[in-house]
Amino acid sequence: MSTIKIKLKRSPIGRCENHKRIVKALGFSKVGQELEKEDTPEIRGMINKINYMVEVTE
DSSP states (O other), X not given: OOEEEEEEOSOOTTSOHHHHHHHHXXXXXXXXXXXXXXXXXXXXXXXXXXXXXXXXXX
């Protein structure tokens, strides 16, 4: 399966609780961190919820 790179561009501080939980569930611990995840519908849904906070590279 293909992978995607996700970079956290904005802090979750001051965001709604659901968005904070999504950031933590994806595995982010600090701003600027870049993760590589499998490209699944579940991950894509999480990214779509917090699309204003992350940058995605295919």
